[in-house]
Amino acid sequence: MKIQLRDETREFEKGTTILEIASSISEGLARVAVAGRVDGVLTDLSVALEDDCALEIVTQKDPEAKQILRHTAAHVLAQAVKTIYPTAKLSIGPATEDGFYYDFDFKTPITVDDLPKIEAEMKKIIKANFEIKRNVVTKKQALKRAKDEGETFKIQLIGDIPDDETVTEYTQGDFTDVCRGPHMRSTGMVKAFKLTRIAGAYFKGDSKNKMLTRIYGVAFDKKSEMDEYFVRQEEAMKRDHNKLGRELEIFTTVDYIGQGLPILLPKGTAIVQTMQRFVEDEEAKRGWVRTKTPLMAKSDLYKISGHWDHYKDGMFVLGDEKEDKEVFALRPMTCPFQYQAYLNRARSYKDLPMRLAETSTLFRNESSGEMHGLIRVRQFTISEGHLMCTPEQLESEFKGCLELAIFMLKTMGLYEDASYRFSQWDPNDRDKYIGTVEQWEEAQGKMKTILDNLGIPYKVGVGEAAFYGPKLDIQIKNVWGKEDTLITIQIDQMLAEKFGMEYTDKDGNKKNPYIIHRTSIGCYERTLAYLIEKYAGAFPLWLAPVQLKVINVSEKSEDYAREVSQKLALHGYRIENDFRSEKVGYKIRQAQLEKVPYMMVLGENEIAAGTVTLRKRNGEEIRDLSIEQVVEIFNKEIEEKIK
RNA sequence: GCUGAUGUGGCUCAGUGGUAGAGCAUCACCUUGGUAAGGUGGGGGUCACGGGUUCAAUCCCCGUCAUCAGCUCCA
Secondary structure, three states, X not given: OEEEOOOOEEEOOOOOEHHHHHHHHOHHHHHHEEEEEEOOEEEOOOOEOOOOEEEEEEEOOOHHHHHHHHHHHHXXXXXXXXXXXXXXXXXXXXXXXXXXXXXXXXXXXXXXXXXXXXXXXXXXXXXXXXXXXXXXXXXXXXXXXXXXXXXXXXXXXXXXXXXXXXXXXXXXXXXXXXXXXXXXXXXXXXXXXXXXXXXXXXXXXXXXXXXXXXXXXXXXXXXXXXXXXXXXXXXXXXXXXXXXXHXXXXXXXXXXXXXXXXXEOHHXXXXXXXXXXXXXXXXXXXXXXXXXXXXXXXXXXXXXXXXXXXXXXXXXXXXXXXXXXXXXXXXXOOHHHHHHHHOOOOOEHHHOOEEEEEEEEEEOOOOHHHOEOOOEOOEEEEEEEEEEEOHHHHHHHHHHHHHHHHHHHHHHOOHHHEXXXXXXXXXXXXXXXXXXXXXXXXXXHHHHHHHHHHOOOEEEEEOOOEOOEOEXXXXXXXXXXXXXXXXXXXXXXXXXXXXXXXEEOOXXXXXXXXXXXXXXXXXXXXXXXXXXXXXXXXXXXXXXXXXXXXXXXXXXXXXXXXXXXXXXXXXXXXXXXXXXXXXXXXXXXXXHHOOOOEEEEEOHHHHHHOOEEEEEOOOOEEEEEOHHHHHHHHHHHHHOOXX
């Protein structure tokens, strides 16, 4: 058979294993080989090849090797758990970004205190360096073994494997687990690992199923790499908006106000207000007009929109349908409110596109375990907008919405961290969505064409659509690597019909407009959270809650400092004075810790010269400036939104 | 909602079955000091909240609330 290697094609006998092929290339390669990639599919070294194929040898250096290592570490964990807790039932144990996890069903629950014991057992298994043997079995054989061992979850998992697929089992010592593989050659190849935490996870990711105990760990090639990982985690923790945002007095929470209801402190409010003004002005420049609609409505409205059926659990409902004549609900979105502005009179194609924006406060009754700092809250304010247009206008208007979003991301400095997700419906979960298959195919087809024409590099998210239409979600990760939607642009051809929104076209016929639901910068709370993490609290001048701290050297310079401060305040800068009778070094240190972009230290030298001295956050000083020169520096930096 | 962890002055954290401590912050006084912490002294805590056990609970038990990690969810 012909095997196409990286640089050449070579002839091998049928039945030669990947490891043997690696050895024939070089012994060195065989030593560092971890797996093979056969026609793009990761495969164990022990697998014998039978047909012509392309083969790449995956070595320890390749990123895939880490995944294999981590997956093997998961099996070592499973073996250790089965040794200590023979009654524990196995579920699944894949690799993750930095490590692995395995889901178990324990007869009696374990806690974090049990982890060291399990780790110790894992070390024994690693030291024993069991060979990891791959066996191809039939589905029937795998099922029988799972039944014999009482592995109730494995029985279900094996049952889900398509009949025509090869089933493989991996054995290390006395432990065997059904698994797609590939794996390291032996347990001794797991070098550096640590069990990190324990959490609940539903079997097969479905909350209707039993909750299993998930044990998480990290694994690396070397101890030093693992140490670096923990150092990186420490660094991430320092940027965490939930910690830094509180330290810098941007926001706080109060237990008797409630979960998901943060208090924006003056500093946080200053940032949000700056963003909001910027967003509203920019939207106006791009042809958006604003509405101001109620924060609540009778249930009737939500019944028309479909929210009552599809989203009632997520709403704060005021009153009881059985007892009260009128039941209200706080709004979880702006759509049906803003549509009323469109419906205010009969519309013509000449009115389109109609771009309606609103700085809109929404309320969503998130489950108690969902709330997170400023990223997931129960009340938030979003730069909302709905755009009604004709089918011909759809593509260019969608593009305009995307350009606005990208402009915002770039200005904020978040663009490089964002990725795109084309969120589609799940045809197998019809309950979640309104509309027909044809409508969904049409809307998604239109969006796909638009995205492909724009050359947007997206990944597809099945089942991530809104109940009324597909979305382009702009995703961003927090310091811990957890992803959330920052911005969304959606195409909706269903709600217009539900609300009877029409326009009279050139031909005199009434038609439903397309609606684009979009946000230009997302929710201010969430965006603020990512900004805190992005800048580690050291905001660009235009966004900084305190732009300048004026510091006097001694009492002798207080009057002068006050005078300078007042003159600068007339320009609208956000200034704080620190005229306390403390030493200059002390006051500078404090301003530094608050990450204020500019300090102005004024003493007798400045009084004598009639000038001021600026000190940047990085310690750089600009001396002998007039107030006018300071204004010039500030205005330039603020207007250009320099990062 | 579920699993696990946490909750002690404004913040970071010690601590104990016999009604609590440090550093930072705050306040007062001294100091008027030129680019990341000057000195002295003082005030401040129903040990998240509510029950229970106990002669006695911040500590043990139960419940609630909040915070964190994860799962599910996320219009």
